[in-house]
Amino acid sequence: MPDISRRRLLLGSSALGLGPLLGGCELIEGGPSRAGLYGLSDTLTLATQRFLLRDQPLAREFSPEAISKIFPAINTTDPDNPDYRRSKEAGFSDWRLPVSGLVERPTAFSLAELKAMPARTQVTLHSCEQGWSAIGGWTGVPLAHVLASCGLKREARFVVIRTVDGWWDSYDLFDALHPQTILAYGMNGGDLPVAHGAPVRLRVERQLGYKSLKYLASIEAIDRISGLGQGRGSMVSELGFAWYAGI
Numbered sequence: 001m002p003d004i005s006r007r008r009l010l011l012g013s014s015a016l017g018l019g020p021l022l023g024g025c026e027l028i029e030g031g032p033s034r035a036g037l038y039g040l041s042d043t044l045t046l047a048t049q050r051f052l053l054r055d056q057p058l059a060r061e062f063s064p065e066a067i068s069k070i071f072p073a074i075n076t077t078d079p080d081n082p083d084y085r086r087s088k089e090a091g092f093s094d095w096r097l098p099v100s101g102l103v104e105r106p107t108a109f110s111l112a113e114l115k116a117m118p119a120r121t122q123v124t125l126h127s128c129e130q131g132w133s134a135i136g137g138w139t140g141v142p143l144a145h146v147l148a149s150c151g152l153k154r155e156a157r158f159v160v161i162r163t164v165d166g167w168w169d170s171y172d173l174f175d176a177l178h179p180q181t182i183l184a185y186g187m188n189g190g191d192l193p194v195a196h197g198a199p200v201r202l203r204v205e206r207q208l209g210y211k212s213l214k215y216l217a218s219i220e221a222i223d224r225i226s227g228l229g230q231g232r233g234s235m236v237s238e239l240g241f242a243w244y245a246g247i
Ligand SMILES: Nc1nc2c(c(=O)[nH]1)N[C@H]1C(S)=C(S)[C@@H](COP(=O)(O)O)O[C@H]1N2
Pocket: 071, 072, 073, 074, 075, 076, 127, 128, 129, 163, 164, 165, 167, 195, 196, 197, 209, 210, 211, 212, 213, 214, 215
């Protein structure tokens, strides 16, 4: 998008006879310091972004001492799915997470492959719509990294995630690429327990707990959510809950 606006600005300014002012700037690709009208357009883009994100773009993170002694496990706590049970018995060694849809290189990742990617640990407050909250420590690979390694296409605007217990939800790229959105395989310093979504769950820290899907089965990049299910974007929104559950 910034490219398009810059191009428009370029066209507009040459129509105004300002073309020569841009001399040389066209050679500059990326980088933090840009001169002339390119610099102005970047500054405006940054200012707009910062304005839109002014209300704490990152969820609060706590120190490990703040981790709750008891973190409830609710809804599905041990999926009744034959493939899942078999995989669980094998220590999830045969488990795979396919990433498909609008990506250059569809890939099915093993748990070991996800663990070999850059990891992030975050201690955050989980708030459930059912009226409880708890602080947990989560370790995993940023979803942004996984999507980038598959070559997310420009047409992609949402990511839909499905789970072994039949839950599914979708996320715009703002949330999917958010630095605290991770595919978590660790909790409170150990492996992610089955009750909390083993082998891998999603953490989406700026939304209510139901957006943090457990027992991930697949990830798909798409360009619109209207074609999914009843067109509301998630399983829980078909039950009356908000698709965007920002807190
Ligand atoms: N696959 C799946 N994901 C899920 C759920 C579920 O039942 N199945 N419950 C959701 C809800 S409502 C909450 S609050 C959290 C609960 O996670 P926990 O069991 O680790 O506390 O997971 C969310 N993700």
